[in-house]
Amino acid sequence: MEPSIPEQEETPKKPETSLEDLPGVGPATAEKLRDSGFDSYQAIAVASPMELSSTADIGESTASDIIQAARENSDIGGFETATEVKKRRDLIGKLTWGVSEIDDLLGGGVETQSITEVYGQFGSGKSQVTHQLSVNVQLPRELGGLEGSAIFIDTEDTFRPERIDDMVRGLDSDTQAATMRLHGIDGSPEDDFAIEALIEAVLENIHVAKAFNSNHQMLLAQKAKELVGQSSDSKFPIRLVCVDSLTAHFRAEYVGRGTLASRQQKLNKHLHDLMRINDLYNVATLVTNQVSSNPDSFFGDPTRPIGGNILGHTSTFRLYLRKSKGTKRVVRLVDAPNLADGEAIMLVEGGGLKSE
DSSP: OOOOOOOOOOOOOOOOOOGGGSTTOOHHHHHHHHHTTOOSHHHHHTSOHHHHHHHHTOOHHHHHHHHHHHHHTSSOSOOOOHHHHHHHHTTOOEEOOSOHHHHHHTTSSEETTEEEEEEESTTSSHHHHHHHHHHHTTSOGGGTOOSOEEEEEESSSOOOHHHHHHHHHHSOHHHHHHHHHHTTOOSOTTOHHHHHHHHHHHHHTEEEEEOOSHHHHHHHHHHHHHHHHHHTTSSSOEEEEEEETSSHHHHHHSOSGGGHHHHHHHHHHHHHHHHHHHHHHTOEEEEEEOEEEOTTOOSSOOEEETTHHHHHHHOSEEEEEEEOSTTEEEEEEEEOSSSOOEEEEEEEETTEEEOO
16 A cells, blocks of 8 residues: 555635736737636746747737736745745645556656656557556545546547546456545445446546647647636546647657757647646646657667657656566656656556556
């Protein structure tokens, strides 16, 4: 049994403010800002003048004044003591992977307020992880869940409701019973009607959107921010955002070295949109990533994740999934700010991700 996770505090309510109160923001400009996801002083305060200028069709000087006013009227941008940082980090939730060895590898599970990247070759189990975590986030906190719902941005047509069905049925009976109680379902794991009701409840708490290209994917991330904010007062607030996969569209649309700078610039903005969701709403973000093979590598594993240094520096945790015999997968922690590198084994089975 993993150590109990402290009860998460609700995301503090933002004071009711009107964007029109900011200098230089009229009704038309305010509408453009809201349509682009800048619906609060906090969101504007962390934007760049260039970003705000292009969004609202205003000059950079005016954008700078708006950002400065937003900063003065919000609590973003100041210094704080390390004690305050520790208090905020005490609110971080740990989402169970469902495999105790991998939870140990991650220091207790997938962190909120962080981006966790999972990369590997096709068939290594990346999409299995996104499905499993979309189920696990809905478990009671004492069982490693976050008692929340999930957003699933699907770029490769990988989401399958049938897989969620399998994974809910694959939970052990005690976990099923506790999750039924959390969802307000009468019955027991032996009751077929109760299990069907649990599966339906879990599916209802996964919000899926299919991205057709990179621009649409970036727009969905902005829409996800709105949805997360709207859910903050619900019984199951959104606590997990999955993007499967993060780089597929960018890789397909930007081909050749001549487009590399444009691709990385857009990818960087997309990642920062996801980071804002994490920071503002205490959400965990898990992204999957494609890989390439380095032909110049004569020794070691030639597999390299797509996305370059932009993704490498932005991801808080990087995990490399590698195929092994049968249903075995090797999960290697490649990078983490406060954890040692290491490996663990998981099994990808009909009932979901399991310990060896």
